[in-house]
Amino acid sequence: xxxxxxxxxxxxxxxxxxxxxxxFTTKVLLNHLSIPWQDRMYTGFDILESSGALRKHWLxxxxxGFIDIAIIFTPIWVVLSQIEVGNRTIIAGIGAGxxxxxxxxxxxxxxxxxxxxxxxxxxxxxxxGRRSYRQTFIRSIPKLFWFIFLPxxxxxxxxxxxxxxxxWSDTVANTLVIAYYPPVPKAEKAxxxxxxxxxxxxxxx
Numbered sequence: 308x309x310x311x312x313x314x315x316x317x318x319x320x321x322x323x324x325x326x327x328x329x330x331f332t333t334k335v336l337l338n339h340l341s342i343p344w345q346d347r348m349y350t351g352f353d354i355l356e357s358s359g360a361l362r363k364h365w366l367x368x369x370x371x372g373f374i375d376i377a378i379i380f381t382p383i384w385v386v387l388s389q390i391e392v393g394n395r396t397i398i399a400g401i402g403a404g405x406x407x408x409x410x411x412x413x414x415x416x417x418x419x420x421x422x423x424x425x426x427x428x429x430x431x432x433x434x435x436g437r438r439s440y441r442q443t444f445i446r447s448i449p450k451l452f453w454f455i456f457l458p459x460x461x462x463x464x465x466x467x468x469x470x471x472x473x474x475w476s477d478t479v480a481n482t483l484v485i486a487y488y489p490p491v492p493k494a495e496k497a498x499x500x501x502x503x504x505x506x507x508x509x510x511x512x
Contacts, residue, residue, distance in 0.1 A: 348468060349468065350465060350466050350467060350468055350471075351464065351465030351466070351467070351471030351472075351473075352465050352466060354471045355465065355471065358471075361471055361472070364472055364484075364486070365472075367427040367428075367429060368427075368429065368484060370423070370426075370427050371421070371423030371424045371426065371427045371429060372423060372457075373423070374422065374423035374426060374427075375407065375410070375411070375421050375422065375423040376403060376407060376453065378422065378423075379403045379406045379407050379410065380399060380400075380403040383399050383402050383403050383406070384399045387399050387402075400453075400454055401452075403453070404450060404451045404452055404453050404454075405451065407447070407450040407451075407453060408444075408447050408448065408450050408451045411443065411447040411450055412440060412443045412444045412447045413440075413443075415431045415438075415443040415446075415447070416438065416439065416440035416442075416443040416444075419431050419432065419438060419487070420487070424484075428486060428487055428488055429484050429485065429486060429487055430484070430485055430486075430487035431443060431446070431482055431483070431484055432482065432483055432484075432485055433481060433482055433483075434481045434482060434483055435481055438482070442480040442481065442482050443480070443482070445476060445479055445480035446474070446476045446477055446479075446480040446482050447476075448476060449474070449476055460474045460475050460476050461474050463475040464476075464477065464478065470483065472484060472485070
């Protein structure tokens, strides 16, 4: 574990038209260190200890999830508080899970991101071919019971070998969450001032 190096490669351009890619590959590390195959067992938790980029990645995902569930849960709770119902917390939690499942499936399937992911600049992509609603539905199933299954989904994903950015449901859906910086169009250059003709200057005088 002491030889485990951080191999997140961050590439970015200037602040105008900025793009960012985070690429993780285990083969580079293993071939470089010449580690025997039977010893090549690194989980996301192992890499999390040495990679600041990976910790930042997961922190941003937690922030995105908190934003999404706050947007969904708050109005449901406000509505239920106006109605005399028992087990209000459980009903609100399950109701928020159903809405979050549909919301994430549609938004991630169509745009690749929810409002939370948009704010933290992350995007869901398919690891093979074009992203589909089926994939985003599969990866969003743990959000149905988000207070139980979602933390478990994250823990299992980090506890298994492979790309440490994946939840377990990402493995099943063959998806991945990446950093995404939309290209910023360059500002149009202001026209250069043209020299004034001698006739114009004489007419002003």
